[in-house]
Amino acid sequence: MARGEQIYTLREFLNIDGVYEHHGIDYGDGTVIHYRKGTETIERTSKAYFTDGRKVYVKRYPLRYIADTVIQRAxxxxxxxxxxxxxxxxxxxxxxxxxxxxxSQQVKNFIPLLDNINVEQISEPIKEAILGVKTQVDTNELVSQALADIKVAWENIQPEYKQTLEEIDNWQKVAVASLKKNREDLARAALIRKRKHQEYADELAASLQKLATMTETLLRSQNLIGKN
Incomplete structure (x- = not known):
């Protein structure tokens, strides 16, 4: 383990040990930056507090930021x-x-449904439910709840989309700087990372567009906006 490494321990849940992983960034001086349990705040604590007596593992990556950059980001x-x-x-x-x-690989592993959510498939059941309710009050409540759910999804995706666009720009700058130093190997690696961010940004943009379409569908169903 070294400064700037991603480390984790296996934690217990409902008295069952090793159910989930707790991750943090090793500061290299006996402290770790992580989301502290209880306060749900990103803090720098002792490594002893982070591990709580458990074995520490290191998560490796084939391509990653250098240690100083990792620490700065943390x-x-x-x-x-x-x-x-x-x-x-x-x-x-x-x-x-x-x-x-x-x-989070844990979220992907334990909640595979998240990978299969299709916003277009969600909008129709909502629309059908609206058409099936008996009173305007019920309809308004259903629409309000659906819009609130969409808002939560949007607020989680949009900042990540913005952040991903910034990363695309950062890796482009790294590639240009590497070429100026005649380091084509580093430039290629940076462009690979840029492409991965671009692919992810495209996925997020598509999700945001679907959420926007859902919102419009809900509002139109309530005659809150005009027809095409």
């Missing part, structure tokens, strides 16, 4: 209180520090 979010088990957990944070992508 420090930039100290004090953050935006923990969300599905969209912004400890693994999302640590992976973002290392690679620039907010990602």
């Amino acid at each position: 420090e930039s979010r100290l004090g953050e209180k935006k923990y969300n088990i599905l969209f912004n957990n400890c693994e999302h944070f640590a992976t973002w520090c290392i690679t620039g992508v907010s990602y």
Whole structure:
């Protein structure tokens, strides 16, 4: 283990040990930056507090930021209180520090449904439910709840989309700087990372567009906006 590494321990849940992983960034001096349990705040604590006596593992990546950059990214979010088990957990944070992508393999593994959500498939059942309710009050409540759910999804996706666009720009700058130093190998690696971010940005943009379409569908169903 070294400064700027993504480390994790296996934690217990409902008295069953090893159910989930708790991730953080090793500061290299006996401290770790991570989402602290209880406060749900990104803090720098002792490694002893982070491990709680458990074995420590290191997550490796074939392409990642250098240690100093990882530490800078981790420090930039100290004090953050935006923990969300599905969209912004400890693994999302640590992976973002290392690679620039907010990602949690645990969420992908334990909640595979998230990978299969199709916003277009959600809008029709909502529309049918609206048409099936008996009173305007019921309809308004259903629409309000649906719009609230869409708002939550949008607020989770949109910042990540913006962040991904920034990463695309950053990797482009790295590629240009590498070429100026005649380091074509580093430039190629940077462009590969840029392409991966671009692919992810395209996916997020598509999701945002679907959410916007859902919103319009809901509003039109209520005659809150004009017809085409």
